[in-house]
Amino acid sequence: MDVIVENLTKSFENQKAVDSISFQAKRGEILGFLGPNGAGKTTTMKIMAGLLTPDFGNITFGDYSIGKQTGKIKNIIGYLPERNPLYNEMNVIDFLFFISKLHNIPKYKITSRVLDMIRLCGLDNDKHKQIGELSKGFRQRVGIAQALIHDPEVVILDEPTTGLDPNQIFGIRKIIKEIGEEKTVILSSHILSEIETTCDQVMIMSNGKIVANGTTSELRRKSDAEYCLKVGIKGGETSDIHKALDNLPGVLHIEIIHKQNFELQCKPDIEIEKSIFSLCQDNNWYISELTPVQTRLEDIFRKVTQNG
Structure with a gap:
């Protein structure tokens, strides 16, 4: 599913966090947001996930407009915020069953979906552990599993590898690339190498504006x-x-x-x-x-x- 963002604007106390940005993310492609802290990446992602209402502009997910069909759009989006929303006292498999029910996945599908996510995210050896006992890398895997459990068409990941060691980053990157073959994936990072090795398209933000966009090779040509x-x-x-x-x-x-x-x-x-x-x-x-x-x-x- 293609995502089209048009003239998106959002202000907080007269300060523009997102300043009239437009871009497109395509199915089967990984789009990376890159920018310093305060650039507007997280605000943009929260608007796309339906958690914030824009002051101006529109986002369409296929045939759905975020201004008119927010409820339907939330069903086709998987979202991992920067602060991973996990229940540390639950074990992994119980948590994923719980999230499945929140998404109203039919009962006969829940078990297979949970097992698919455990396989995809490499959680088989840890599925009966309490989430609070897991390393940060494996908690991120659980976070990605909850974002994918309802088989969304668009996946939005805000800083998915922050604070992880190189081995954990490699594992998360592998998962992202696998899901990026079939879905529209939008992720943010301030880690340059992460964006360069993971993303098909790169969008650099600064002060709420898009200051550069394209493939890494296109950006090189434009900047040379x-x-x-x-x-x-x-x-x-x-x-x-x-x-x-x-x-x-x-x-x-x-x-x-x-x-x-x-x-x-x-x-x-x-x-x-x-x-x-x-x-x-x-x-x-x-x-x-x-x-x-x-x-x-x-x-x-x-x-x-x-x-x-």
Whole structure:
């Protein structure tokens, strides 16, 4: 099910938490919200989950509009808030049976749904344990299981890996990718690597606005006002090579990485590689490395949120 957000706006005490944002999330795709604290990610997700009413704008889930069919929409959404809503005194399987009844899942389906979620979320060895005894990683698994128990078409996960160790993050990421093959998944994170490795589409928010969106490769292309290149040249003095590279047309900045290895920032519309080849030929130097440096998502994030 596709989700379309149009001109969504929400203010608290005259402060805009979400400022007229529009975007689309598609079925079978994982959309990642990325942004610093206070960017508006959680507010947007709460509105999508039907927990907050927007001041302006609309969200459609397939044929349903959040302004007119909120009740129906809540039945097709699975939501995991940042603070996982669990009952620590219940054991895992009893909790999932309880959540199933809250969602009015038919009695004959409940057992199979609960067992499916226990399998999907890797909870089989812990299903009879009290939730309060579980590690944070396994409590997150239980949280995801409760969000999926009613087989929603859209899954909204707010900071699902916060506070987890690398092994726990890997486990949660695997679950998210599996459900993302069939459902529309929207998740938020302030962990850059998490968004980059998990999401098909990335949306960067700052001060309630969308400041960048697209695939990670699209974001790199949009942000590349400069072209970065690693260059290794041997056969001459480092100072002579440095000076000669710095004098090439279009070179904006040069940095010595190690001995005769350099990193060049250049204008994107010049054939810098051709100039480097000619330079080495003229001076009887030889090239040991010539590698483009891919812009990191971290650099893009810093660039588009630096005024936030």
